[in-house]
Amino acid sequence: MEIHLKNIAPSPLIGAFSIVGEVWEKEHHFKPENYIHILAPSGSGKSTLMGILYGMRNDFKGELRLQGESVLNLSQEDWSKLRSNQIGIVFQDLQLLDELTAIENIQIKNQLTNKYTQDEIVKMAKSLDVHGLLNKKVALLSRGEKQRIAILRALCMPFSWLLLDEPFSALDEVNTQKAIALIKAVTAENNAGLILSNLYSDSYFDYTKKVRMA
Amino acid sequence: MKVNIVNILLQGKSKLGLLIAGFGILLSSFLIASVYQLFNDVSFILDKSEKEEGFQYLQISKEVGVSTSLGLSSPDFSVNEIASLKKQNFIEDVAELWSNDFRVYGRFAGNGFDMFFTSVKPDFIDADTDDFQWEKGQVEIPVIISNQFLTLLNHAVLPSQGRPPIPKIAIKQATVDLQLTKDGKRLSYKARVVGFSDRISSVLVPRNFLDYANHELSGNTQTRVSMVVLKVKDSGEKTLRRYLDRNDYDVNGEQLVVQKSKTVLKITLGVVFVFGFVILILSMALSLSQIKGLIYQNKDRIRMLILLGYSPAGIIKSLLISIAKLLGVIILLVLPVIWIVFNSVHALMLTYALGFPQLTIGVWLIPIGISMVILSGIFASVKKLIK
Known part of the structure; x- marks a missing residue:
């Protein structure tokens, strides 16, 4: 699925100050299986971009096309299908349900497509060292543990794009590398691309394209 | 999971x-x-x-007062009184209940009791009348009794004697020995219950039998009418009530209670x-x-x-x-x-x-x-x- 951005700019930013960087009001074609790095300092709108790409916001001008189709033509049901079968995401604020256990949070996503069995999920959790936490309530987990659960949840679906909004911000180097290895493997298994936004330049993946937001 | x-x-x-x-x-x-x-x-x-198109049936009789007791007025309905009833527009139809002019004495299971007979035209009978036929010479008389009698029998009479209630099917199997007498004349018959009526509180026998017995025992050719059944649209209608009160007609108490x-x-x-x-x-x-x-x-x-x-x-x-x-x-x-x-x-x-x-x-x-x-x-x- 190709992502085509043409002169996109979030409405609240228009006229507020001069728009700079390589994303807003520019044209980009993100080809299937591309690895895109969005380098953006705090406040430059990387979460806004992720929100637009994930259909959470439509307060923008310009044109966003997914596989040639303008997102303006997509219904709520179309977005539900895209979010369950095409576009995965790790939210910056994680969006986990504190009252549920880690495994329940993962299964909420997995049961939409039954992508993995329980054993396969446990195996993936082992690779991130969180298998012992699966039956714990998320409220009791640390920020780093929650972030790994959110990564696991994002991978439990068939996808052609994976959106990662500062996905390793609370992880140490060892756990970051484990998460990268798992994301690489699952992304390759899905023949998918990814878009990672970060505050700083990194070399977590072999990026096809690096874009600066400011 | x-x-x-x-x-x-x-x-x-x-x-x-x-x-x-x-x-x-x-x-x-x-x-x-x-x-x-x-x-x-x-x-x-x-x-x-009230099965018949929502009609209701009232059984009326003339109020018994002092003059009736003294023999100054008749408790029976005259031809004119029945004709007057038939003229009222709140009354759909009228059926005379003809009565016996002789004594009826029954014996059943060793017990003797006085009885009475009435007849009414067949379209006023709310029971199966297939077996309700009598021909001259027939010893067994078919009778239709009121369901109220059965209820009284099963729930008042029999329990007071320490005896179990009798189901309808058993009652239909039994016969009652009858002695019909007047002025030294006597006729013997057997009665068999062939049906039960909710509408008429009486013991019904076929009209031809009643006329025959009245004639044989009393010599009467004209059978007397002691009660009348009225077919009405609404038994609670005020004009009907007023008419019945004005003419001193008593309505079967049960039917009033039922209405209330x-x-x-x-x-x-x-x-x-x-x-x-x-x-x-x-x-x-x-x-x-x-x-x-x-x-x-x-x-x-x-x-x-x-x-x-x-x-x-x-x-x-x-x-x-x-x-x-x-x-x-x-x-x-x-x-x-x-x-x-x-x-x-x-x-x-x-x-x-x-x-x-x-x-x-x-x-x-x-x-x-x-x-x-x-x-x-x-x-x-x-x-x-x-x-």
Whole structure:
């Protein structure tokens, strides 16, 4: 699925100050299986971009096309299908349900497509060292543990794009590398691309394209 | 492992309101369905004599006063009086109850008792008249007795003698030895009950037998009319009542009581129905507000589920399936309770010779209909909120 951005700019930013960087009001074609790095300092709108790409916001001008189709033509049901079968995401604020256990949070996503069995999920959790936490309530987990659960949840679906909004911000180097290895493997298994936004330049993946937001 | 998204929405929320709403729906469904069945039962018991296009039948006689006792006026209806009755536009039809002019003495199981006979035209008889035929020379006389007599016999006379009640089928098998006498003349017959009437409180015999016996024993060619049965549209009509009072006609007390009982019962059932309906409306309002509250409280969770890929329609469907299951449980609780209660009530009615009315299809449909209405209301409301 190709992502085509043409002169996109979030409405609240228009006229507020001069728009700079390589994303807003520019044209980009993100080809299937591309690895895109969005380098953006705090406040430059990387979460806004992720929100637009994930259909959470439509307060923008310009044109966003997914596989040639303008997102303006997509219904709520179309977005539900895209979010369950095409576009995965790790939210910056994680969006986990504190009252549920880690495994329940993962299964909420997995049961939409039954992508993995329980054993396969446990195996993936082992690779991130969180298998012992699966039956714990998320409220009791640390920020780093929650972030790994959110990564696991994002991978439990068939996808052609994976959106990662500062996905390793609370992880140490060892756990970051484990998460990268798992994301690489699952992304390759899905023949998918990814878009990672970060505050700083990194070399977590072999990026096809690096874009600066400011 | 399957995570139920409705459980997620219910997590940490008080279920007391939903339980109260569910109990209210259960109670109101039971009350409304019961009132519906009771209306049918009441009609079954009280309107049995009104089968013919809603007509009612009143059995009247002339009031017995001092002048009647002194022989100054006749307790029987004259030809003119019957003609006057027939002229009244609030009376659809009139049937004379002809009486015997001789003594009737019966013997059954060693007990002797005095009896009386009456006859009425066949289209006023609310019983099967196939066996109600007599021909000259026939020793066995077919008789139709009032159901009230049977009730009195089974529930007053026999129990007082420490004897068990007699079912209708057994009564039809027995014969009573009869001695008809007057002025030294005597005729012997046997009587067999061939039917039971709710309409006429008497012992009916075929008209040709009564005329024959009257003629043989009394020499009368004109059989006297002691009572009259009126076919009317509305036995409670004021002009009819006034006419009967003015002419000093007595109406069979039972029929007046029946009319009054019917009114009282229907008012009582109406009150229960309104009570049930109010509970239903309150329960529906409570269940709707509970579901709305649930959605408002779970706004963030629902938003998160939608962001994960759940469709609003899918969330609504899951919610409705859970509510439908709850309503299904309510129906599964209500229907057997109704079945048990009304089968017990109907069995009790049978022991009092009031018949055994069937459970109506409406009784089953009412709780299902109520559930469907509630589900539709919730669907419309939830759809608007989640969209």
